[in-house]
Amino acid sequence: MVVIHRAHGFRFVIYTADHEPAHIHITGAGHAKVDLAGPDGRPVAVFVIGIARGDMIRLLAEVEARQADFLRAWRRIHGPYH
Numbered sequence: 031m032v033v034i035h036r037a038h039g040f041r042f043v044i045y046t047a048d049h050e051p052a053h054i055h056i057t058g059a060g061h062a063k064v065d066l067a068g069p070d071g072r073p074v075a076v077f078v079i080g081i082a083r084g085d086m087i088r089l090l091a092e093v094e095a096r097q098a099d100f101l102r103a104w105r106r107i108h109g110p111y112h
Contacts, residue, residue, distance in 0.1 A: 034103045037092050038085065042100070044107050052104040056081070056089055064093050066101050073097055 035042035040058035053076065056062040060080030068074030073093040078086055093100065 032103070032107055034100060035092075035096060038088055040081075040085075040089060042093070044100075044104055046107055048108070052101055052108075054093065054100055054104075056093075059085075062086065062089065064090065066093070066097060066104065 032044050032046060033041050034044055034054070038058075040056050043055050043057060045055065052066045054064050054066065056064060058081075060078070060082075062078040062081055063076040065074050065076055073090060075086065075090060081089070
């Protein structure tokens with residue numbers, strides 16, 4: 031597990047033994063999985079457990095603002111063709 035960012039009391043992580051599509055996990059007071067590029071190219075929540083709606087809105091905005099950085103981190107960890 032690699033912590034790639036911290037914000038709003040949460041950690042944004044990429045697991046080293048993970049699978050496509052490129053995504054991150056957000057952990058803290060709850061857990062969420064966010065695909066970094068949904069059907070429209072924007073990040074999309076796959077699941078959310080125990081994170082308040084307002085917090086999740088802020089977290090998704092954070093992922094969208096850092097999407098390019100997070101995708102670079104995914105490729106650095108998993109390789110360009112994973």
